[in-house]
Amino acid sequence: MAGARQHRGARAHMAGEAAEEIVARHYENRGYTVAERRWRGPGGEIDLILRGPEELVFVEVKHSSTSAGAAMRITRRQAERIYASAGQYLENELQGQLTPVRFDAALVDGTGAVEIIENAIGFD
Numbered sequence: 087m088a089g090a091r092q093h094r095g096a097r098a099h100m101a102g103e104a105a106e107e108i109v110a111r112h113y114e115n116r117g118y119t120v121a122e123r124r125w126r127g128p129g130g131e132i133d134l135i136l137r138g139p140e141e142l143v144f145v146e147v148k149h150s151s152t153s154a155g156a157a158m159r160i161t162r163r164q165a166e167r168i169y170a171s172a173g174q175y176l177e178n179e180l181q182g183q184l185t186p187v188r189f190d191a192a193l194v195d196g197t198g199a200v201e202i203i204e205n206a207i208g209f210d
Contacts, residue, residue: 105149105194106133112192112200118143127171130164134192135175141186142179144172146207151196160191165207 110120113136121142122135134145146168148159168189179185191206 105192106147108194108198109145109147109192109200109202110134110136112202113143113145122175125171125175127174129167129170129174132168132171132175138188141188142176143188143190144168144175144207145190145192147192147194149194160207165189168207 106123110123113134114120118136118138120134121137122132125132125135132144133147134143136143136145146160146164150159172187172189173183176183176185176187188205189207191203193201193203195201
């Protein structure tokens with residue numbers, strides 16, 4: 087039983103890495119540069135941090151068989167962790183906490199199609 091669970095976990099990890107790579111290329115094609123991949127801060131990991139022409143973009147990548155299924159996997163607690171880690175990351179930016187930022191969700195479905203939702207991660 088543990089072997090099957092480890093196999094599923096390894097497969098999910100590889101699928102997640104592949105999804106992150108697809109998303110990174112998608113942003114690069116739009117003029118962004120990847121500043122960090124899987125950056126870890128006090129709140130947890132941020133999948134991608136990208137530099138755009140006007141802002142820094144923190145991206146949570148979610149992979150599922152459908153983009154709707156991927157979107158359902160972003161929780162409020164996860165958003166709080168991303169904000170905490172982003173705050174620490176910004177301490178090393180020239181403008182610090184005043185750096186223009188955006189928090190995107192990048193949804194990758196089972197076919198590899200990417201849907202970017204800008205400013206998707208926030209609080210009500």
